[in-house]
Each structure stands twice: as C-alpha cells, then as structure tokens.
Amino acid sequence: MVAILAAGGLVWRELQEPTAQASENKPAAPGPDVQLRSAEVDRVLIRRAKAVLAKDSTAFVADIDPADKELLAEQRILFDNLVQFGFSRLSYHQKREQFDQTLIERHGPTTYAVQVVMIYQIKGINRLPVRTLVGYVFVQRPDGKWVITDDDDLDRALPRGSHxxxxxxxxxxxxxxxxxxxxxxxxxxxxxxxxxxxxxxxxxxxxxxxxxxxxxxxxxxxxxxxxxxxxxxxxxxxxxxxxxxxxxxxxxxxxxxxxxxxxxxxxxxxxxxxxxxxxxxxxxxxxxxxxxxxxxxHAPRWLVEGVATYVEYLPMAGERDLALDAYRAMVRTKYLAKAKALPADSTFFARSSSSYPLSWLAADYLFSKHGPTEVATLYQELAALGFSQNARDRIMLEHVGVTEVGLFRALRNQPNT
Incomplete structure (x- = not known):
C-alpha cells in the first residue's frame, strides 16, 4: 500500500507495478528494500511489546532515535504508563504506510511513516483482545538500524475515537x-x-x-x-x-x-x-x-439514554432515594405536555434539558409495563438491527406491541398520578 499527496490531503492506493512504457522511458529510482524494511520494523514492534510485558524500560526505548532526547523522555513516560495498566496481552502490527512529504523533509529520505494496530488485553478488564491505533515514523540510521523518530505526527490522520x-x-x-x-x-x-x-x-x-x-x-x-x-x-x-x-x-x-x-x-x-x-x-x-x-x-437515542437514566435514578445502596413520583409528575407537566414526539436522535443533545427527562419517562413506562428482561431484549435487538425507522417499528411492535409513535401516545394518555 502506498499513499500520494493530493489537494492537501492523503490519498491511498494499492502498490502497482510500473507500466511498461514508464519503465522503458525512465530508469527505476533506487528505493528501500521494502520487504527488509518491513521485517526490521516488525522486529522493533515485537521488541516494544515484549518490553512492556517484561517491564523492561531499557528494551522499550532501545529502538528510539538516540539523538532525540525529548522523544526519549516522552517514551519513558509512556512505558511507565503502559506498565501500570497490567496487560495480559500486547502486540503491535503494521497496518498501512502513509506518505507525507513534510515528514520526509523533516526526517530525511529514509522516512517510513506507518499506521500501527495495537492489540491489547488488560487483565481483569477486557474480556477479549481489543484494538487501537498509533502512528510511528521510522528512519534508517547510517548503520542500517531502523529507529522510531516520532510517535504523534500521524495522529491527525487517525480515525477519531480509535487512538x-x-x-x-x-x-x-x-x-x-x-x-x-x-x-x-x-x-x-x-x-x-x-x-x-x-x-x-x-x-x-x-x-x-x-x-x-x-x-x-x-x-x-x-x-x-x-x-x-x-x-x-x-x-x-x-x-x-x-x-x-x-x-x-x-x-x-x-x-x-x-x-x-x-x-x-x-x-x-x-x-x-x-x-x-x-x-x-x-x-x-x-x-x-x-x-x-x-x-x-443503532438503538434510538431516547432508549439508550432513557435506560441509563432509569437505572441511575433507582434506589441505590449508600445513596439517598430520589422522589421519583414527584419527578414523574413534573416531567409529565413540564415536558411531556409540550412535546409532540419522543426525542429525535438528530436533536437529542441540542435539546438535552427536555430530552433526558422524556427519555427517562419512556423507559420508566416500559420497565413498569413490560419488565426489565423484555426491555433489555428490546434494547439488544434495536441496537443490533435498528438501522431504519421501519426496522425500529417492527422490533418495537414485536417486543412491546407499539411503535415509537404508539409509545409516545401511550405516555400522553396515561393519567396523571
């Protein structure tokens, strides 16, 4: 995989063999041995993961550019942080090379920028291995050794929420x-x-x-x-x-x-x-x-936040009980009476002052009428399959006998208590 710079952005394409015409008219430019470079970088990544699991700080920074004292200090902090998490499993794998001319100008012609998948499992926390992304910039020293010279220049290109x-x-x-x-x-x-x-x-x-x-x-x-x-x-x-x-x-x-x-x-x-x-x-x-x-x-936002708020407000050990009867009456008078539908996904947070109370009221109704097991089953199916309004309506009808429109109507028709 190789990237080209276009209109100020990064564009990806599969690595292709040069065309016959191009190879006849222009001699191939010398470049790195890609397979050898990949193998050397893999070895660096393996050493870093093993160093964390073995709590070996010297091994962890052994593949950092020794001329970059600031990066070395940052990597020692990173190592101290990682060790505290208690990983039962940790590995790093190259995902995708990224071309950026500014990095080459900064670090030199051997620059190799690559997205790396970090696969980890924290003991007692993660039930299965999970993934996140990091971005490393490598350079080759005169002695042939590949070292890390940067670990955050690629952050802007990584998907939000996954690093x-x-x-x-x-x-x-x-x-x-x-x-x-x-x-x-x-x-x-x-x-x-x-x-x-x-x-x-x-x-x-x-x-x-x-x-x-x-x-x-x-x-x-x-x-x-x-x-x-x-x-x-x-x-x-x-x-x-x-x-x-x-x-x-x-x-x-x-x-x-x-x-x-x-x-x-x-x-x-x-x-x-x-x-x-x-x-x-x-x-x-x-x-x-x-x-x-x-x-x-894919569950509707009113259900996601309504269920969470419902549990939040229940009687709880060590916490004073909330006056839920009074709160229910206030929500019906102050918010439900003025509403025309359940809170919509697109405007939920923009109207949070009313969205959360109305969502709690809807969840409170469902738990009271259908019980926690049915509500949990409804939640699971909507989260997995509620891609569209038609799908949501079908799932709602199957589990609680009403659509979202019908649920809102039921809330409006409840007598004030």
Missing amino acids: HEAWDVGPVLVQRAPRVLIVVERGQTELAANLLTEASSAVRTVTKRWPGGWIGAGVVIAVDDPIVRGADYSVERNAEDALAMATWVYRTLPGEVTTEGERADSYVVVNPRNRGRLDTRSLAHEFIHVAAARYGA
Whole structure:
C-alpha cells in the first residue's frame, strides 16, 4: 500500500507495478528494500511489546532515535504508563504506510511513516483482545538500524475515537479494584481513591440492575487532557455541561470489517472541569452504556439514554432515594405536555434539558409495563438491527406491541398520578 499527496490531503492506493512504457522511458529510482524494511520494523514492534510485558524500560526505548532526547523522555513516560495498566496481552502490527512529504523533509529520505494496530488485553478488564491505533515514523540510521523518530505526527490522520488513549496523555496513576480501573494524573491519589470507591459501587449496582447480569468492568479515565479517545471536552457545550461519556472500545477497528467497527467494550472519560461532581449514580449511568456497548450502535437515542437514566435514578445502596413520583409528575407537566414526539436522535443533545427527562419517562413506562428482561431484549435487538425507522417499528411492535409513535401516545394518555 502506498499513499500520494493530493489537494492537501492523503490519498491511498494499492502498490502497482510500473507500466511498461514508464519503465522503458525512465530508469527505476533506487528505493528501500521494502520487504527488509518491513521485517526490521516488525522486529522493533515485537521488541516494544515484549518490553512492556517484561517491564523492561531499557528494551522499550532501545529502538528510539538516540539523538532525540525529548522523544526519549516522552517514551519513558509512556512505558511507565503502559506498565501500570497490567496487560495480559500486547502486540503491535503494521497496518498501512502513509506518505507525507513534510515528514520526509523533516526526517530525511529514509522516512517510513506507518499506521500501527495495537492489540491489547488488560487483565481483569477486557474480556477479549481489543484494538487501537498509533502512528510511528521510522528512519534508517547510517548503520542500517531502523529507529522510531516520532510517535504523534500521524495522529491527525487517525480515525477519531480509535487512538489517543489514556496512556498517551502524560504521566498517569492507575488504580484498581475488582472489575474497576481508574486513571488519573500522576500524584492525584485522593481523586483516584474517591473514584475507585464510587466506581466500585456503580459496578455493583449495574451488575444487580442490568437484566441477566453484567460481568464486564468499569474503566474511568479522569485526566486533565480535554481530548481522550472519543471524548472531546474542548467543545464548548461538552466542556460546560457534560460530566462524563462512555467511549467505544473496538474488537475490530472502523473500516477493517465494518464501516463503524465492531465494538467490544466502552471506557468512561470524565470531563476535567466536572470531576468533583461525579458520584455513584452518574457512574452507574455511564456503566449502563458500557454494559450495552457490545450490542451495537443503532438503538434510538431516547432508549439508550432513557435506560441509563432509569437505572441511575433507582434506589441505590449508600445513596439517598430520589422522589421519583414527584419527578414523574413534573416531567409529565413540564415536558411531556409540550412535546409532540419522543426525542429525535438528530436533536437529542441540542435539546438535552427536555430530552433526558422524556427519555427517562419512556423507559420508566416500559420497565413498569413490560419488565426489565423484555426491555433489555428490546434494547439488544434495536441496537443490533435498528438501522431504519421501519426496522425500529417492527422490533418495537414485536417486543412491546407499539411503535415509537404508539409509545409516545401511550405516555400522553396515561393519567396523571
């Protein structure tokens, strides 16, 4: 695979043999031995993975350009971060070469820029291996050795949400409890301890409340960087309002098997501005998203957020009970009376002040009328197969006897209590 630069962007095409005419008119330009280079780079990647698993910092930085002291320091921080996560499996594999003339001008004619798939499994956290992307720039030294000279110049070309992991953001502290992993800035021991307590309680709640039980784990990333994984708290609305968001973890990356990628799990990334507001209830909300991440991406947003909010508001050990009867009456009077339909996917977050209460009311109705097992089955099928309104209507009718329009009508026809 090779890339060409076109109109300021990167264009990919399969590597082709030169045409007969081109080879007759122009001698072939000397270039690298591609197979030898690939084999040498593979060996570098294998050594890096083995070094993390063996906790060998010297081996991890052995293939870094020794002239780049700043990169060496950054890589030592990265190594310290990676070791803390406790990988039971780790490997790196070349995915795609990327051509960028500016990188050649910066690093020289031997520059080899390549997207790399990182496959990993955190002990006690990931039930199966998952994937993320990194981008490395290699150069060949005069002695023939290939070394890494950059590890972030390709970030702008990597798909959003499939790179820039918690271990990439500077020195971190990782703390664990059964089925819980917390990531904070190094030195933030009190914050880590508080989050560990709240997250552990939230994991127990979701395990108890999610129909059929949830056997997954809660990963909470609460660092200063506003952009981690798929979370972007530099966006004004997110920065002010959001507490946290569940970001997808991939079994196969977007474009490998499906356009969207196959989801295996989800990690919760906390808004740096709102870390002090996080509690067991808000984490239980996010862990419902984590529990449901593997089902798919096609459930209507009102159901996704409604179910999470429903569980968040239930009686919870160590938390004061909420006045749900009064809240239900307020939602019906303040929001349902003015609404014309269930919250739409396209405007859900733009109208969040009404979308969340209405979604909770719809979930509350479904759980009360049909029970948690049927609601969970409905959720799973909609998440996997709710590609269109027709599909959603068919699935809704099959499981709860009404379409989304019918559900909204049922909510409006309920007597006020």
